[in-house]
Amino acid sequence: AQSVAQPEDQVNVAEGNPLTVKCTYSVSGNPYLFWYVQYPNRGLQFLLKYITGDNLVKGSYGFEAEFNKSQTSFHLKKPSALVSDSALYFCAPSAGNKLTFGGGTRVLVKP
Amino acid sequence: DTAVSQTPKYLVTQMGNDKSIKCEQNLGHDTMYWYKQDSKKFLKIMFSYNNKELIINETVPNRFSPKSPDKAHLNLHINSLELGDSAVYFCASSQLFTTEAFFGQGTRLTVV
Numbered sequence: 001a002q003s004v005a006q007p008e009d010q011v012n013v014a015e016g017n018p019l020t021v022k023c024t025y026s027v028s029g030n031p032y033l034f035w036y037v038q039y040p041n042r043g044l045q046f047l048l049k050y051i052t053g054d055n056l057v058k059g060s061y062g063f064e065a066e067f068n069k070s071q072t073s074f075h076l077k078k079p080s081a082l083v084s085d086s087a088l089y090f091c092a093p094s095a096g097n098k099l100t101f102g103g104g105t106r107v108l109v110k111p
Numbered sequence: 112d113t114a115v116s117q118t119p120k121y122l123v124t125q126m127g128n129d130k131s132i133k134c135e136q137n138l139g140h141d142t143m144y145w146y147k148q149d150s151k152k153f154l155k156i157m158f159s160y161n162n163k164e165l166i167i168n169e170t171v172p173n174r175f176s177p178k179s180p181d182k183a184h185l186n187l188h189i190n191s192l193e194l195g196d197s198a199v200y201f202c203a204s205s206q207l208f209t210t211e212a213f214f215g216q217g218t219r220l221t222v223v
Contacts, residue, residue: 032209043115043201043214044154051209088152097208098167101146101154 002027002095006102013109019081021105023091024073032094033074035065038104039087047089050074061085081109114138117202117215124192125223132187132218134202142166142208143185145177146201148217154201159208160185192222 004025013019025031032051036044048059055067065076074091086109092099115136124130136143145157159167163179174190185202199219205212 034211036214038152041217043216044203044212046211046213049211090154094209097161098156098159098169099144099208099212100156104152104154106152 002100004102006105008105010106013081019078021076021089025093027093027095034092035076036090037087083109085109114213115215117218121219123221128192129190134185136204140204140206142205144203148199194222197222
């Protein structure tokens with residue numbers, strides 16, 4: 001069985017400060033790892049993914065994520081957060097023909 | 112051009128009724144999914160289809176019956192609706208299980 005944990009329900013950060021959203025996972029085999037973002041009353045949008053190769057993955061809107069195999073983590077980062085980054089973020093490993101989503105982390109960026 | 116479209120966007124109905132939600136994707140993807148998002152925003156997969164064949168059924172009550180008439184469509188029919196079925200239902204598609212999924216805007220189902 002696969003699982004994913006996002007330990008923080010909410011992350012608050014001031015605009016311009018770095019943003020980190022944490023994710024740890026448990027899957028058998030080598031996982032494909034994804035981050036998605038959900039804006040209010042919208043569907044999820046793909047941000048970035050890790051398949052293989054470089055542990056640092058760059059994605060949309062200036063986001064990046066670091067894959068750490070030994071810690072089974074895939075934390076999402078942005079060097080300088082914007083107010084418009086306020087949304088719900090989901091980490092999702094893919095294995096066994098399905099994406100498994102974490103509970104999501106709400107990010108609130110204050111001006 | 113909407114990549115993954117769901118109808119209706121909102122659905123309010125009484126307990127015991129039967130309702131359907133339609134989903135269409137124009138991306139040429141082989142794989143389609145239904146997800147349920149509860150009031151706490153937790154997102155859980157319900158079904159996945161690949162080339163019109165059911166691949167995953169995640170312990171969903173048999174009141175829920177997906178139907179895929181072709182690769183571009185995956186509809187969700189729900190019989191005997193219950194209060195606990197109230198949620199937002201998302202359809203999604205991807206080319207493979209290992210590639211990024213594209214989501215519809217969701218259908219907010221309210222059972223009263």
